[in-house]
Amino acid sequence: MKIFLAGASGAIGSEIVSQLVARGHEVVGTTRSADKTARLRALGAEPVIVDALDRRSVVDAVARAEPEVVVHQLTALSGPMDLRSAKQMLAATNRLRVDGTDNLVAAARAAGARRFVAQSNSLWMERAGGPIVDENSRLEPRPPADAEQTVAALRHLERVVTGISWADGIVLRYGSFYGPGTGVSAASDAVTSAQIRQRKFPIVGKGTGVWSLVHIADAASATVAAIERGKPGIYHVADAEPALVSDWLPHLARALGAKPPRRVPAWLAGLVGGKAAVDMMLRARGISSEKIRRDLGWAPRFPSWRMGFTDGMR
Template structure:
């Protein structure tokens, strides 16, 4: 198949491109940066420099590519994830999940695309008291004020993509990425790993928020399955071992050769960074990936972050 990946030079875009090419697909991949076209070409893709917020440019790029499938992996999460950059990154990503999604859907319909697969996020499932949520669950209806726009953007993306009737619309709620290219990896320039090594990624409150994680290569493999044979609707993609932040974060620090993370009281982090980070660290549920396994036969190479941290960070 001919596949158009919006955001092909990102953390999941690169392994996804490589896996699709290895399976014989023809890939056109977009990037915002001309400097990244060489790496996309080396992976076997045809690179396109594109501003996804320019509707005419998006329509032209998709029309020229004439793909059968579009995969929307656009985010702006490409700078160090500290408090100074967090609001700017979130606002830019929100636009890509709202305006960018709408531009890609319009271009896809005009080009006769048969399947549209888009990146969502499993971190903001409803805080209903359930420890693990499946695809029947909804996004949190009452998020903290500083996270409301981000959750609304995810809701917009999921509703727009799964609501189309002219193609198969699929939204993937991923768990937290780790592994090469994600910032959570054993590399000198890995941004999140640097925060953990310098003890600037703390456990907040009791660290009771449950996070589902997924190795980036496993996330890409699940996306390939959705591209090739996914059914309309929502899929969750994460490993089989959801765990509280207070459990997995110290283990990640140990795997990176760092000292244990500091522990900050929730009231202090709420004062400094807002309610969103506190909510993620203390109230988030994990997600179940049984649907993608059952329907598409996906099996993660790293079914637990415990083996993933030990073997998959390089």
């Protein structure tokens, strides 16, 4: 198939390009930076520089590509991150999930695409019911004030994409990424790995939040499955072992050769990192990815983060 991939130069975008090209697909991949076009060519994609917030340029780029499938992997989450830059990156990502989504959907419709696949995430599933939720669960309706815009942007993306009537609209709620290119890998000097090594990524309170994780290559293979044979709706994408923060974070520290993470009380973490960070550490829900395994035959290379932290971090 011919596929238009928005966000092709990011961590998961690059993996998706590689896997699609290996399977014989033709990929047109976007980037915001001319410096990244050579890498996209090396991966086998036709690069195009596009500002996803400029609707005319998006519509023109998609029209020239004439894709059967449009894939939305746009975020602004990259590079060194402190509290200030994290807020800026989240705000920019929120715009991409709202205005960028609207622009890509309009462009896909005008170009006659028959499938639209978009990135969401699972960290803000509703804080209700059991610790593990499936695709019937909704996003948290009452998030902390400092997460309201983020959750609203995710809700907008999911509503628009699953509401598509002229093509197959598919949303992928990914678990938290790790592995090469994500900032969480054995060879990474990126902020997340550095924070863990420097014991600046603590367990908050008792670490009772349940997170689902997924190796970046497995997230990409699930995306390829959705591109090739997905049905309209939502799929959860994660390994088979949702885990308490108090379980997986010490294992990750060991995999990175770091000392065990510190523990800090919730009130102190809230003062430093905000209520949203505390909520994710204490109240997050894990996800079941049984649907995509059953319906699309997806099988991750790393079925557990335990194996992935040991063998998949390089």
